[in-house]
Amino acid sequence: MLIYFSSVALNVEIAAQEIFSFNGISITNAMFTGCISLLIVFGVLLYVSSKIRNNQYNRFVGLVQWVFNGLVNSIEDIIPDKILARKITPLAVTIFFYVLFNYWFSVVPGLESIHIGHIPLLRSMTADLNFTVALAIVTMVAVQFYAIKSLGLFENAKRYFRNPIKDPLGSFEGVLELAGELSRGIALALRLFGNAFAGEVLLAVITVLAGYFASFVLPIFMIFELFIGFIQAYVFFMLTLIFTSLAVAHTSSDSHANHSVPVTNMVKKLE
Amino acid sequence: MLFASSEPSSGGIFGALGINFQVLAIQIIAFIILLLILKKFVYPWLIKSVDDYRDNLEAASKAATEARFAADDTKDKVTKILKEAQVSASDIILTAKLEAATLLGDSEEKAKKRSEQIVASAQEDIKKEVIAAKKALHDETLELVALATEKVLGKVITDKTDSKLIDEALREIKQ
Numbered sequence: 001m002l003i004y005f006s007s008v009a010l011n012v013e014i015a016a017q018e019i020f021s022f023n024g025i026s027i028t029n030a031m032f033t034g035c036i037s038l039l040i041v042f043g044v045l046l047y048v049s050s051k052i053r054n055n056q057y058n059r060f061v062g063l064v065q066w067v068f069n070g071l072v073n074s075i076e077d078i079i080p081d082k083i084l085a086r087k088i089t090p091l092a093v094t095i096f097f098y099v100l101f102n103y104w105f106s107v108v109p110g111l112e113s114i115h116i117g118h119i120p121l122l123r124s125m126t127a128d129l130n131f132t133v134a135l136a137i138v139t140m141v142a143v144q145f146y147a148i149k150s151l152g153l154f155e156n157a158k159r160y161f162r163n164p165i166k167d168p169l170g171s172f173e174g175v176l177e178l179a180g181e182l183s184r185g186i187a188l189a190l191r192l193f194g195n196a197f198a199g200e201v202l203l204a205v206i207t208v209l210a211g212y213f214a215s216f217v218l219p220i221f222m223i224f225e226l227f228i229g230f231i232q233a234y235v236f237f238m239l240t241l242i243f244t245s246l247a248v249a250h251t252s253s254d255s256h257a258n259h260s261v262p263v264t265n266m267v268k269k270l271e
Numbered sequence: 272m273l274f275a276s277s278e279p280s281s282g283g284i285f286g287a288l289g290i291n292f293q294v295l296a297i298q299i300i301a302f303i304i305l306l307l308i309l310k311k312f313v314y315p316w317l318i319k320s321v322d323d324y325r326d327n328l329e330a331a332s333k334a335a336t337e338a339r340f341a342a343d344d345t346k347d348k349v350t351k352i353l354k355e356a357q358v359s360a361s362d363i364i365l366t367a368k369l370e371a372a373t374l375l376g377d378s379e380e381k382a383k384k385r386s387e388q389i390v391a392s393a394q395e396d397i398k399k400e401v402i403a404a405k406k407a408l409h410d411e412t413l414e415l416v417a418l419a420t421e422k423v424l425g426k427v428i429t430d431k432t433d434s435k436l437i438d439e440a441l442r443e444i445k446q
Contacts, residue, residue, distance in 0.1 A: 015289020025293050034298070038305055045309055049316040068317050069324065089318065090310040098302065129288050134298035 012201055016128040017119040029120055030128035033111075037101045037125065045097065071096060071237065078241040081248065084146065088244055091142055095135060096237040099192065102126045103229030106200050107222045126196035126232075129189065136189035139240045140181065147247035156247075184243055188236065195232050199225045 016030035048064045051057065071093050079085040105111070106124030114121040125131040147156045160178040164171040203221055210217040285292075420436075421427055 013289075014287070016294075025297070026291055028291075028294060031294065031297065034301070038301060042305060042308065045313045045317075049313040052316050052320045065317070065320055065324075069321050072318070072321050086318070090306060090314045093314070094302075094306045094309055098305065129290050130294040131298050133290060134295050134302060137295075138299055138302055 012204065014129075014197070016123055016130065019116055019119060019121065028128065028130075029123040030125045030131065033105055033122045034102065034125035034128075034131060036122075037105045038098070041094075041097050041101050044101075068093065074238065075241055078238070079245050079248070081150075084150065084244075084248060088142070088146065088241065091138075092237050092240050095139070095240055096233050099126065099135070099236050100229060100233035102131070103196055103199075103232055104226060106196055107203070107225045107229070109218075109222075124196060124200060126192055126229075127200050129193050132189040132193040132196075135192070135236070136185045139188060139236075139243065140185040142240070143181075143243045143247050146244050150248045159247075184239075188239060192232055192236055195228060199228055 016028035018026045018028050019032060020027050044064065048061050051061045052065065072089060075089055075092055076082065076085045079088065102125045105122075106127060108122075111120075111122045111124065144156070147159075151159075158174075160174045160181075162171040162174045203218065203225065206217055206221050207214045417433070
């Protein structure tokens with residue numbers, strides 16, 4: 001056993017590795033996996049919608065429909081404005097399914113066992129910071145977009161920039177709000193990356209430590225990772241909604257008072 | 272040996288973490304394309320199904336509420352009808368009892384009258400029969416007397432002879 005351990009070298013790469021470059025654009029193994037999971041997400045949702053359109057229901061369609069219904073209910077619980085809730089539904093639901101499938105892809109057995117040279121062909125995209133940062137950027141931009149649409153450009157800007165002479169405390173609060181937006185985005189990206197990366201490392205370490213018993217031990221950790229994947233997808237989905245709700249809740253002091261307390265509590269729970 | 276690759280990268284902290292702005296832009300574009308396609312071709316149907324499901328649920332809930340109200344209403348109506356029926360039944364029973372009592376009284380009276388009539392008729396018949404019997408007895412006595420007289424006189428007593436005898440007897444009495 002000791003000989004086995006000493007012979008195994010675990011190479012954990014934080015960054016996704018380049019498989020090839022196309023016109024100077026680096027195509028990484030995470031991107032390759034991401035393309036596959038993107039097609040799977042698209043295929044699954046298209047299949048479900050086509051079945052619904054043709055009134056052909058089965059258990060899988062029912063399951064996806066049930067999840068979708070639950071997500072829509074969550075959206076409407078967090079965002080009381082029904083029109084805004086309906087507008088943000090595609091973004092939030094796409095984030096959920098995209099993160100979920102990408103995270104679950106990291107649990108696929110033998111994911112990093114196919115190599116081109118010394119570089120694994122497939123690598124979970126959630127364990128690539130480019131993906132999590134990209135999603136965080138999309139989320140934060142969407143939050144600002146909905147805030148501007150709801151409050152107006154200048155009113156939304158007032159959340160961050162106030163006259164320090166007239167309202168010194170408010171201007172400080174604005175700076176804090178700006179820092180808060182930035183930290184929210186960074187936290188969104190790093191939380192998902194950290195969990196996915198740690199999950200992958202955990203599976204790799206368990207594989208090495210369990211040795212020949214890995215076949216019996218790994219499924220337990222894989223099931224655990226599937227659960228964590230669902231939780232992370234739901235957290236990302238919920239935080240997207242909560243940040244939007246917080247940004248939009250600045251419309252009036254009354255509505256702020258009404259919405260901010262439960263939303264703040266939810267943020268605390270999720271973080 | 273477990274190690275993380277932390278070799279210095281040319282891109283600083285971003286490079287060390289594997290953040291490549293080109294890849295980042297591709298990821299954002301890919302996600303937006305996926306979002307737009309799903310928004311156009313998938314979500315309308317899923318949202319419609321959710322709306323239909325909610326409408327059905329609402330309709331079912333409404334129907335259930337209406338059914339509950341209808342059941343309550345029916346229950347009230349049934350209770351009311353039962354009460355009315357009970358009242359009606361009591362009235363009917365009372366009326367029936369009264370009518371039965373009246374009928375019984377009438378029947379008794381009729382029976383009494385009838386029996387009295389029968390008794391009266393019977394008495395009259397008896398009287399008639401007594402009279403008839405008396406007459407028959409009288410006639411028979413007369414016949415017997417006539418026969419006896421015939422025997423005594425040795426003549427056949429007819430009405431004529433009888434009248435003659437009576438006349439003779441009356442003359443003897445007068446003398």
